[in-house]
Amino acid sequence: MQEKLLETIERFDTIIICRHVRPDPDAFGSQLGLAELIRENTTKMVYTVGEDERSLSFLATMDEVDTETFKDALVIICDTANRGRIDEERYALAKETFKVDHHPEIDDYADASWVDTSYSSTSEMITRWFEETAKPNGWKMNQTSARVLYAGIVGDTGRFRHPNTTEHTFRAAGVLMEQGIDLPELFRNLYRKPLPLLRLEGELLRTVSLSEYGVAAIRVSDEQLKQYEVTVNESSALVNAISDLEGLLTWGMFVEQEDGTYRVRLRSKGPIVNTIAEKHNGGGHPLAAGASANSKEEIDTIIAELNEAAKQFNPKTQ
Template sequence: MCKQEIGKEIKQFDTIIIHRHVRPDPDAFGSQAGLAEIIKASFPEKTVKVTGEEDPELLFLTEMDTVEDQDYENALVIVCDTANQARVDDQRFKNGKKLIKIDHHPVVDEYGDIQWVNTNASSTCEMIYSLYLEVCQEGFKMNNKAARLLYAGIVGDTGRFLFPSTTKQTLQYAAELVTYSFDRPLLYNQLYKTSIKVAKLKGYILQHFTVHEEGYSTIRLSKETLEKFELTASETSQLVGLLGDIEGILSWVFFVEEEDIIRVRLRSKGPVINEIAAAHNGGGHPMAAGATAYSWEETEEIAEELKKVCKDFQQDL
């Protein structure tokens, strides 16, 4: 029913502004811009804009539009891939006439006039494609641009279809999306290319990680370390899965120091870690979550909490 309601609202509004979360990943950009391209292809007379901070690493996917304050008057606002309001990029999302939330993360905030949350979906891009399938008989059209964006988001959030969130439906949707015309090898190269600086940091991490007997690992990347490798905190995000193939590691965390906070990136192969993130100004999926720490002492608390969930997980096996 939600998908039909969303389709109906999209058809009723002349102006639609689409948001996503801060520090975007391919699923955030893909769902935001992919939905925008579907609406543009379906209803050329509508004004459709995407907003948020640009990410230089993801400009190959899409660029953001300029959105003025007055654009929100009588506009439909859709927020993609964002569990809580504090993480919505561009906080003007509340200024429209109607608000829709589309997300696949566990609910943190209940917001929006219509909330469509499906935690069984591999990605919000998968949800956007299922929305299209639901309403394609009502004038909605898919095109090559939208297919490329949605495929990129699915690939990104499933780890190239390796994560447990990948389902038969995920693979079916991906198979349908690749029938559209876009350069898939080029897209993969753009998604997974590694700069020389990031490659050197990768070597540093592999030389310095340790595995505790409980099955957890912590990586600390200070501002001094990032300066040494001439990298920003955001550029380290592509390395967060690096320890996933290492024997003996059940769960791991990257602590990445920024100007006034420490970015916390948690990953797991079994122990549930999103509750740890929720306790430290964050959230996410059971096996992939993010948080914010405000001191190195707080990161030590997070490490202890990670130790406990790994120990409990081993005891329950």
């Protein structure tokens, strides 16, 4: 599939790269890292599309592309498991589509797919594709590409701490570091917390509780977001605020949106949570997933399901 990706890119003059809605560093990193690789090594027209995300604007901003341009283009979709999460409806107009993703396959929406869950991140896939496939064909990587790909790997591995981090991940990071990345600058931007967000974190930490099975829930009301002047998107940075809590096995963050529904983020140190997310209009990785809840009752159901998963979980059998 790696060879096929290179062959497919070579056949097109116009390439548009998409990724998932509500982008995270890996979505941006894989999208822009690949775009910049193609720009550096070919004369093709390359565009990146989707909504801009203020908290990640230090990584990149998106391009405007007219609908005509899609019709002759190759569209590559990075880091997006199902078509409903693609942050560009016009992807379907493309002459050809190619999916590159490390999420479990739930929707085979593209003409060709390179899907491999053994990679920590789609950014690691792009890095290893460069090293193993593009570089032997004479491609080079510039610093812009290396920086965003590194950010993507750091984001999805929780700074090389999550169990998705492998020896291959570190080798990929090494390939990127060879280009000369300003790590202090990158980490400062990735993990900076504006004062309002830090104060909201303080309030949430003050009220956290832990169930007998090691399940915690962080609830954030629309009122709290308004009081602290934090957006729903910005609040996502707080999902790991309690990750070092002793005895914590799995947890959920439930953020009320303006329409009264809740954005749900589930995290785990063992029990599988994406199957729970799938029951609530979401999905993701086994240990990190997202979903939605329509009511406080649905939140209680999810917390009960987390407790059940934590209760069933026996680390000795894993």
